[in-house]
Amino acid sequence: MPEAVVRTEKIRKDFSAVTVLKDISIELQAGETLGLIGENGAGKSTLMKILSGIYQPTAGALFIDGKSTSFRNPSDAKAAGVSIVPQEFNLCPDLSVSENVYLGDEIKGPGGLLDRAAMRDRTRELLSELSAAIDPDARIVELSAAQKQLVEICKALVHEARVLILDEPTTVLTKIEIDSLFRVMRDLRSRGIALVYISHKLWEIAEICDRVAVLRDGELVHVAPVATLSLEEMARRMVGRELSDVFPKLAEPSAEAPVLFEVEGLSSPNAFENISFSIRAGEILGLAGLMGAGRTEVAEAVMGVRRATGRIAVAGKELRSHRPMDAVAAGIGYLSEDRQGSGVMVPFTIAENATLVSLPRYSRGLLGIVDRKGEAASAERWKGLFSIKATSTDQCLEELSGGNQQKVSLAKSLDPEPKVLIVDEPTRGVDVGAKRDIYRLIADLAAKGIAIIFISSELEEVIGMCRRVLVMREGRAAGFLEGAAVNEEEIMYLATGIREGV
Ligand SMILES: Nc1ncnc2c1ncn2[C@@H]1O[C@H](COP(=O)(O)OP(=O)(O)OP(=O)(O)O)[C@@H](O)[C@H]1O
Ligand SMILES: [Mg+2]
Incomplete structure (x- = not known):
């Protein structure tokens, strides 16, 4: 077998005292698409953040083309050809599409001036490769969730990526948009780029991936060619029981x-x-x-x-x-589609978010002092009901996995009954x-x-x-x-x- 583009050896990741990844050894070949599946909070995003330099592992080693490497930050990873489209949007709402795509990698002309025209043109090209009808000059705030996701994909494609990680890119896309994303992915694959694809939609994994890796509770429990697993089997391996x-x-x-x-x-x-x-x-x-x-x-x-x-x-x-x-x-209760925009507030705790709309119910007396105990009890109930994976209801949402944030968002819309x-x-x-x-x-x-x-x-x-x-x-x-x-x-x-x- 040829040398893997990326290989990890016994990667471990701890957050304070909690181990979220245990001894992960996995490799990725040029031109292959690896599907990564697992329950909410299994560690998928964390593992990919380590590969892309966002997090550093607590222990273990990372190899690029067989050479031991460590990434101090995402720029190191990009320089080595590893790019990620993150699960949560990471765009500046007030900048334009092309400014976002080139943020931190601006094209400069003679004299060091920003070459806006070149950035705009290249952005337009990338967008049309994705069949996305988005104006490079549009501001991010004007875009729908689906369009924002496409801009994120463009941003990752700007770099000469050898490894492209897509962390749940299709959660906000329609069937037509997914098809065009898959076309782009197949094209990248034929150019020898290795792809990692995370999704909870298992039929997508079956359609687009060559191999599939299953994470359960921070452990790699199964890696196999996709053709050897039925959708039911993928689900069973993820959750560890029959559904x-x-x-x-x-x-x-x-x-x-x-x-x-x-x-x-x-x-x-x-x-x-x-x-x-x-x-x-x-x-x-x-x-x-x-x-x-x-x-x-x-x-x-x-x-x-x-x-x-x-x-x-x-x-x-x-x-x-x-x-x-x-x-x-x-x-009338409402669960918004835009979790980050109007759904929940990530710097706040699970308890604070879950009771946000129903806050008056938890306020006591003329001063409206918040009944923290009542709030905590409610939050605790939601945590149990939805199996929200967190150390406690005092944990801030930014520390939760994407799917667990969604569960808190749903709790918030249901708490006012x-x-x-x-x-x-x-x-x-x-x-x-x-x-x-x-x-x-x-x-x-x-x-x-x-x-x-x-x-x-x-x-x-x-x-x-x-x-x-x-x-x-x-x-x-x-x-x-x-x-x-x-x-x-x-x-x-x-x-x-x-x-x-x-
Ligand atoms: N910055 C952090 N601080 C503390 N804990 C964290 C942090 N980031 C992630 N975790 C924890 O690590 C575990 C794995 O999270 P991760 O985001 O990798 O899950 P995931 O598999 O991507 O899930 P999802 O399908 O919901 O996106 C979760 O229990 C999460 O709460
Ligand atoms: Mg995730």
Whole structure:
């Protein structure tokens, strides 16, 4: 076998007294794609941060082309040809796309001046290689989550990478965007670049990877050619046990249940137009559509964080205004798709985040002193319910793995005990076992009479969780699907406009 581009020998990583990686020995050949899978908190990102110079290992050795190396920082790693697209966005919101792509690696012309034109042109080229319709001059704040992810990928491709690590790059991408990313990955692979691909979507691993490595609780438990493992087997090796049905059995819809939530003629300039639907107590209504169809915008309008006109009512009572405080007071809970932007605050603890929206419940007396004990007890309950992997509920979110942050975000939207719950991409970045838990929890909430709006780009989960689906296309209601019509083809027909609905 030829010399590995990267090889690790017994890498260990401790955070304070906690060992999160144990004796990891793995190697990567030029031109191969290695899939890295494992539960939330298994250590995937940590291992990749070590390979890319973000963290230093506590013990163990790293070899590049057979030579022992150590990276003091990400620049060292980049110089050796190892680049990473991190799991969490790492972009400056107020700078433009091309400024972000070249941040720290600016192209300079004669006299040391920044060559903005060259950077813009090269960025445009990279973006078009990714089939991304993004203006290099657009500011990051103007971009959607999917577009931001593509900018991160561009940023990593700017360097002559020999090893490119992609840490859950597709959690915010649609099928079309994933396909074009895979095209880019295949192209890089044919140029001899070694790729590491982390994803919780196991079918992606099967499609794009040559080998797969499984991490469980910080240990490498299995490495094998991808063709030797079925999806079920991958899942079983990750969680160390057999997983029964992923989706829960949904309660039969009751025609007698009262309508709990109504939206009538909701419109928002440049986002969507004339959206109407109603949901009965105990019902889960799916909201499907392609990226940019306006699903998230509808949720934002309902929550009062986006300007809109139209009628919104909870239990027959119309919301007096379109402001967030009224939505929350009326009993509407919201899990935002943008975990980092408006979901949680990473410098704060699990307890603080989980009780953020419901804080008034934990305030006592005229001075509104926060009942830390009550807060901690609630947080403890969520930690147990979602198996949030953390040393305690006092741990700050920035120290949690991506999937565990998502679980805290969900806890935050559920802690106020809403009557109506909107979840936008609720299982983004969570592992198969935790997904199953989240699906069950949502089904249980519905069974208790909560009305739920379930927004997701993963058709599989929309189909598994909803008996009725509103499909949106280009800001309009393309149609409702119900019962047996809730299937992949019908949803795609409406979402793409091949078929008009009613
Ligand atoms: N800076 C840090 N300080 C303390 N603990 C940390 C830090 N970074 C990560 N950890 C812990 O290390 C463990 C592994 O986290 P890591 O982010 O590598 O998981 P992961 O496999 O990438 O999970 P996910 O699928 O959720 O992204 C977790 O228990 C996490 O809380
Ligand atoms: Mg991770």
